[in-house]
Amino acid sequence: MSNATPANSTVTVTIGAWFLALLWVSPLLYAFWAAFHPSSHGAPFGLFAPLTLDNFREVLAAAPFPRYFLNTFLLVTLILTCQLVVCTMAAYAFVCFPFRGSEVLFMLVLIQLMIMPEILLVENYRTLAALGLRDTILGMGMPYLASAFGIFLFRQTFKSVPKELEEAARLEGANPLQILLRVFVPLAKPTYVAFGLVTVSYHWNNFLWPLVVTNSVETRPVTVGLQVFATVEQGVDWSRVTAATLLSVAPLLIAFIIFQRQFVQSFMRAGIR
Amino acid sequence: MRDSRNVLYGSLLLLPAAVLLWIFTYQPILTTLYHSFFSTAKGKRAAVFIGVDNYARMIDDPVFWQALSNNVVYALVTIPVSMALALAMALFVNGRMAGQGIVRMAYFTPTVLPMVAVANIWLFFYAPSHGPIDQFLGLFGLGHNNLLGTPNTALWALIVITIWKEAGFFMIFYLAALQQISPTLIEAARLEGATALQVFRRLTVPLIMPTTLFVMVNALIGAFRLVDHVIALTKGGPDNSTTLLLFYLYEVGFQYWDTGYAATLTVFLLVVLAVVALFQFGYLDKKVHYR
Numbered sequence: 001m002s003n004a005t006p007a008n009s010t011v012t013v014t015i016g017a018w019f020l021a022l023l024w025v026s027p028l029l030y031a032f033w034a035a036f037h038p039s040s041h042g043a044p045f046g047l048f049a050p051l052t053l054d055n056f057r058e059v060l061a062a063a064p065f066p067r068y069f070l071n072t073f074l075l076v077t078l079i080l081t082c083q084l085v086v087c088t089m090a091a092y093a094f095v096c097f098p099f100r101g102s103e104v105l106f107m108l109v110l111i112q113l114m115i116m117p118e119i120l121l122v123e124n125y126r127t128l129a130a131l132g133l134r135d136t137i138l139g140m141g142m143p144y145l146a147s148a149f150g151i152f153l154f155r156q157t158f159k160s161v162p163k164e165l166e167e168a169a170r171l172e173g174a175n176p177l178q179i180l181l182r183v184f185v186p187l188a189k190p191t192y193v194a195f196g197l198v199t200v201s202y203h204w205n206n207f208l209w210p211l212v213v214t215n216s217v218e219t220r221p222v223t224v225g226l227q228v229f230a231t232v233e234q235g236v237d238w239s240r241v242t243a244a245t246l247l248s249v250a251p252l253l254i255a256f257i258i259f260q261r262q263f264v265q266s267f268m269r270a271g272i273r
Numbered sequence: 274m275r276d277s278r279n280v281l282y283g284s285l286l287l288l289p290a291a292v293l294l295w296i297f298t299y300q301p302i303l304t305t306l307y308h309s310f311f312s313t314a315k316g317k318r319a320a321v322f323i324g325v326d327n328y329a330r331m332i333d334d335p336v337f338w339q340a341l342s343n344n345v346v347y348a349l350v351t352i353p354v355s356m357a358l359a360l361a362m363a364l365f366v367n368g369r370m371a372g373q374g375i376v377r378m379a380y381f382t383p384t385v386l387p388m389v390a391v392a393n394i395w396l397f398f399y400a401p402s403h404g405p406i407d408q409f410l411g412l413f414g415l416g417h418n419n420l421l422g423t424p425n426t427a428l429w430a431l432i433v434i435t436i437w438k439e440a441g442f443f444m445i446f447y448l449a450a451l452q453q454i455s456p457t458l459i460e461a462a463r464l465e466g467a468t469a470l471q472v473f474r475r476l477t478v479p480l481i482m483p484t485t486l487f488v489m490v491n492a493l494i495g496a497f498r499l500v501d502h503v504i505a506l507t508k509g510g511p512d513n514s515t516t517l518l519l520f521y522l523y524e525v526g527f528q529y530w531d532t533g534y535a536a537t538l539t540v541f542l543l544v545v546l547a548v549v550a551l552f553q554f555g556y557l558d559k560k561v562h563y564r
Contacts, residue, residue: 010370017365018372020358021379027437028382030405031394090290097283099276105287112298114550116498119519119542122526122535123301123308146293176282205387207501208519212527223389227505230393238397245393249386256385260378263385267442268449 035243055243059229062240064217065247068225071137075210075221076203078141083199084192087150092180094151095158096166106155112148118208125212135215144203150195153270157191158184194266197259204252222248302543308536320533327537337538339513340521343428347435347517348496355436356488359443360481366444367451384442388501395434396421396506424514427507431515434502439495443488450484451477490553497545518542 036051059065094106117124124143125134133139161184169179185192207223214220220228226248230241256263309327311320331337366377383391398404401419402411410416420430454477462472500520503509509516509524516524522542526535 010368013365013368014370017362017370017376020362020365021376024437024441025379025382027394027398031397034397086289086293089286093283093286097279097286099280099283102283102287105291108299109290109294112294114494114546115298115302115543116494117297118498119546120298120301120305120539121523122532122539123305124297125526126304126532127296127301142293143297146290146297148294151290201385205385205389207387207389208504208523211504212523223387223501226387226393227389230389230396230505238400241393242397245390249390252385253382256382257378260374260381264377264381264445264448267445 031242031246034239035246037239055239056247059240059244059247063225063229063244065222065225065244067217068220068222068248069251071219071225072204072221072223074137075141076200078137079144079203080196080199082141082145083147083150084196086146087154087195088180088185090146090151091154091158092184094155096176096179106151109148109151112146113152117143121209121212124209128213134213135219137219140210140213140219140221141203143209147199149270150199153191153195154188157188161187190269193262194269197263197266198270201252305536305539305543308533309540311533311536313531313533323533327534330534331537331541336513336516336521340516340518343513343515344497344517347428347432348493350432351435351439351496352489352492355440356443356485356492358436358440359488360447362440362444363447363451367448380441380444382441383438384445386438388438388499389505391434391438392502392505395430395437395502399430421506422511424512427511427515431502431506435499439492443492446484446488447481450481454480486553490549493549494546497542518545 035055036053038052038054090109094102120143128134128139128142131139133142165183165187166179169183174182205223206221207227210221210224211227214224217225226244229244308320310322310324312323312326314320362380366373366380370376398406399420401407401422402417406420407416407418410418418426420426459472459476462476467475497518500517500523503515503517503520504523507515509520518538519542522535522538525531525538
């Protein structure tokens with residue numbers, strides 16, 4: 001009796017889990033279905049309608065998606081590179097060079113966890129205009145170049161590095177920069193991977209601030225490009241909107257499917273405080 | 274000697290972060306407050322000090338109140354529902370079962386997609402008469418609904434999208450928490466004769482309480498921070514039924530270019546976030562059972 005109960009509930013749980021999973025992916029599956037079938041001014045589609053790539057061809061002919069991808073790529077690279085450098089330096093300062101008041105400074109940094117730059121977009125737009133950086137990729141990235149989340153995460157990791165390792169390196173005559181690069185950074189590699197994946201997917205997907213700042217094909221990231229395309233096409237041709245949508249998520253989605261385990265583990269690592 | 278060295282190295286290392294955070298976080302918080310007491314500059318007329326006029330206007334503004342109440346409904350529904358689903362998902366994929374990896378991926382995939390893309394997928398889903406949802410409702414003779422175009426249903430349509438996108442994200446944190454509960458603890462409880470439900474209520478729930486707090490605070494911030502789907506799908510309409518606070522702020526600031534009033538709305542949003550922060554640090558931290 002006591003053996004039978006868990007086995008039974010496992011079957012129920014498995015069925016429940018699969019049902020929910022099916023429900024969860026169905027919007028995506030339906031989008032795939034629509035994107036690869038000829039448009040008949042929207043659904044309903046015949047179940048055996050021929051497959052086609054025409055929708056994707058039309059989308060690429062109608063909107064400069066390759067350029068949008070390039071812009072997103074440049075934006076994400078800029079943000080990630082700067083965040084890694086800036087946050088590593090700050091975290092190193094908090095852990096290894098504490099001085100009177102540095103704890104207070106750290107508390108101040110944490111404010112940005114709550115109040116992210118998009119909340120302050122009116123003032124940040126004003127600042128950007130004053131700097132002459134409207135409609136530039138640098139301007140689009142600037143509010144995010146220092147990340148409180150990154151500083152917090154790297155500080156936690158650096159704190160767990162054994163003091164002896166740091167001491168040993170110093171006795172061998174290593175200077176502070178060498179200690180950082182040879183002791184702390186290598187030991188924090190998993191944290192860097194985790195932070196990198198989280199920040200790349202965040203900024204690949206970011207929309208509101210880029211929408212406000214950008215105004216041209218040369219700067220627009222793919223999220224804003226998709227929105228511009230969809231606004232024109234909405235209600236006209238569903239298949240093309242869905243094809244454009246899938247096109248714009250494809251790189252991240254493919255990367256996610258290949259590195260699924262790393263993604264999930266990185267998000268877990270970044271979330272545990 | 275050592276202290277002054279620390280001050281020197283420490284402040285040099287902190288300098289880039291400090292400058293960037295000052296320009297794009299602290300300084301705008303202060304200037305928002307300042308600008309909220311000024312009128313909006315128009316043409317050659319510069320902004321003038323108008324005291325609390327913008328605040329008085331906000332209190333008399335029915336759209337502001339509508340946005341606030343929409344946002345409260347939106348938060349009160351999306352947060353508990355997506356958290357409950359996230360916990361269920363985490364419990365589902367925590368145990369061993371066939372196709373565990375695929376199921377987990379199915380739950381998590383919406384999270385890696387941009388909200389704008391998600392919105393466009395659902396736009397298709399919600400399409401009147403030939404969208405899948407309307408066709409399904411049509412089977413029961415309830416078809417021909419414009420779910421996004423009707424004031425009574427539009428906000429709920431957005432709520433469904435948000436839950437779909439967020440639940441898998443929160444699942445990850447619950448999964449991490451569940452994996453840290455020692456199996457011997459659960460076995461011991463089972464030997465004492467506890468049912469699965471008792472184990473869940475007496476053991477699992479208290480042990481994952483810190484995660485629940487973390488997820489809740491994140492979800493609260495998210496409910497006030499993410500309006501991409503509003504912009505993509507409804508633009509706040511119909512009749513402001515889907516206007517959320519940040520969307521209204523965006524509309525006032527960048528569609529009407531009324532920056533003075535936008536600053537006032539920003540101050541309100543900052544106060545909301547400050548309350549969330551105080552709630553986290555002050556009240557909830559004491560209520561949570563830590564191990």
